[in-house]
Amino acid sequence: MTGTVHELRPKVPDSEKVTVNLGFVDLGRIDLMVRDGFYANRADFIRTAVRNQLDRQEEAVRQAVARRQLSLGLTHITRAELEAARAAGTPLSIQVLGLATIADDVTPELARAAIASIQVLGAFHASAAVKAALADRIA
Numbered sequence: 001m002t003g004t005v006h007e008l009r010p011k012v013p014d015s016e017k018v019t020v021n022l023g024f025v026d027l028g029r030i031d032l033m034v035r036d037g038f039y040a041n042r043a044d045f046i047r048t049a050v051r052n053q054l055d056r057q058e059e060a061v062r063q064a065v066a067r068r069q070l071s072l073g074l075t076h077i078t079r080a081e082l083e084a085a086r087a088a089g090t091p092l093s094i095q096v097l098g099l100a101t102i103a104d105d106v107t108p109e110l111a112r113a114a115i116a117s118i119q120v121l122g123a124f125h126a127s128a129a130v131k132a133a134l135a136d137r138i139a
Contacts, residue, residue, distance in 0.1 A: 016123045020046065070097040070121065077102045082114035091116035102126035108133030 022030070030045050039045040054061065065072055075096045085092050093116050094100060100120045102111065108129045118124070119139040124131075131138070 065097055068095065070095045072096075073098045075100045077106070079103050079105050079110065082106055082110050085114040086110065094118040094120075096124075097121045099123045099125065102130055106130055112137075 027042075030039075030042055033039055033045055034041055039048065064070075071094075075094070075098070077092075077094065077100070082092070091114055096119070099122055100118065102125070104127060106126070111126075111130045112133045115134060115137060117137050117139060118134060124138070126134075
């Protein structure tokens with residue numbers, strides 16, 4: 001029996017690559033910690049350091065999220081949501097801390113008609129055409 005598997009929703013990556021330049025001494029110190037078994041690799045050390053710093057600043061981050069009225073986490077904007085906003089004549093102002101995605105079936109024309117502004121602190125995934133159409137609305 002052969003069948004076709006249809007992906008209902010594309011898998012969203014759970015992380016984003018970030019490049020960091022470090023001084024040679026700091027890099028050597030990280031390598032020493034890895035060699036001595038404290039961390040699995042450089043990336044593990046850096047992820048842990050970032051999480052620790054964010055934990056220290058948790059209250060400040062929480063207050064900033066509330067003050068700026070940001071949606072926290074993953075936000076997926078569908079074609080139906082944008083069509084409803086366009087039909088109602090109320091373009092969306094999208095503000096996300098985390099990951100914002102716009103569905104692949106959204107046209108650049110629909111995105112421009114239905115999105116007044118978009119601010120993403122984290123990562124923003126949309127087709128190249130939609131990103132180009134919204135370029136002047138992305139903060």
